[in-house]
Amino acid sequence: MIAIDASSFRRYLDGIDAPDTRAVIQALGRGEAALPPPVLAELLSDPGLEPDALAEVQSVTIIRLESGFWHRAGFLRASLRRRFGIQAKLPDTLIAQCCIDQDIPLITDDDDFRKQFLRAGLELHVEGV
Numbered sequence: 001m002i003a004i005d006a007s008s009f010r011r012y013l014d015g016i017d018a019p020d021t022r023a024v025i026q027a028l029g030r031g032e033a034a035l036p037p038p039v040l041a042e043l044l045s046d047p048g049l050e051p052d053a054l055a056e057v058q059s060v061t062i063i064r065l066e067s068g069f070w071h072r073a074g075f076l077r078a079s080l081r082r083r084f085g086i087q088a089k090l091p092d093t094l095i096a097q098c099c100i101d102q103d104i105p106l107i108t109d110d111d112d113f114r115k116q117f118l119r120a121g122l123e124l125h126v127e128g129v
Contacts, residue, residue, distance in 0.1 A: 001034045002125050003099045004043040005061060005108035006042040009035070015055045023125060024089045027107065034061040036098035038091050042115040046073040066101045076120055088116050 004012075012024040014087055027033040035043070035057075041055045043049070077093045080086040088096075089112070096117040099106045105125030106113060114124060 001061070001102065001104045003036055003095070003102075003104050003106045004036050004039065004060070005095060005106055005113070007110050008107045009039065009043060009057070010046075010079075013056070016101060018109065020107055023107045027125075028060070034063045036063050036095045037065060038098070040093040042091065056081070061083045063098045063102055063104075065098065069101060072101065075083065076100075080116060080120060084119060086116050088112075092116065095108045096120065099123070119127055 002023075004027065008020040008024055009020060012021040012091055024033065040057070040060075040062055044054075049057070073093050075089070077088050080081070080088050080093075092112055095106070096113065100117075100121050103123075105123040107125045113122060118124070
């Protein structure tokens with residue numbers, strides 16, 4: 001399973017050719033793509049999402065939240081602030097925690113994940129470069 005961030009999924013839907021979108025295409029083609037629940041909510045909150053894009057978003061597997069998820073996400077965010085002075089955004093923290101819990105990599109073009117969550121065990125996936 002490979003998680004996809006909202007920014008990369010949107011870029012994929014927009015037809016942008018970049019390393020992250022090529023990785024999205026490959027993950028979807030192999031049936032390995034999955035969306036963290038916060039990513040699903042973010043994508044579905046776009047009022048301009050076309051019906052074809054909506055159908056594609058809804059066809060992707062959703063990552064299950066494990067028991068204690070909300071506690072671990074809160075502790076992760078607090079730990080980043082305490083240990084490194086990082087003010088991680090809550091949605092990014094929730095996405096990272098989903099991936100860390102399932103031990104799956106994340107496809108993203110958002111540098112915040114690299115700067116903030118690699119220290120906490122998040123693995124980033126880059127393929128198709």
